[in-house]
Amino acid sequence: MHLAPYSTAYAPAAELNTEGLADFLRGFFGPLFLVTVSVVALFFLFTKEVTRFVQFLVIAIIVGVIFYVPNIIEALARAIASALGVV
Known part of the structure; x- marks a missing residue:
């Protein structure tokens, strides 16, 4: 079976639509991030490691x-x- 050079078997794929990808990822990983932060924070509180709890809380807020x-x-x-003078 001979296929022409521009047959549908060799047609280029449609453009990848990434519109809304960031919102989807935020919606998917947001609750997971919050649950993980909550569990780790509760662990530090129950083990009475207040210093580590505060450090973790600050890092979690920065990442969020x-x-x-x-x-x-x-x-x-x-x-x-701009601080490095690249731009």
Whole structure:
């Protein structure tokens, strides 16, 4: 069986639509992130490790802000690039 060069078997794939991907990932990983943070925080509280609890809470807040505030990653990248003199 001979296929023509532009037959449907060799047709290029449709463009990948990534619109809404960030929202989907935030909706999927958001609750998982919150549950994990809650379990680890409760573990530190029940073992009476207050210093580690506070350290973990600060890190969790920083990670949450980086991933859930819109456009913060782009703003941080621009700020770092301008501070280093790249831009």
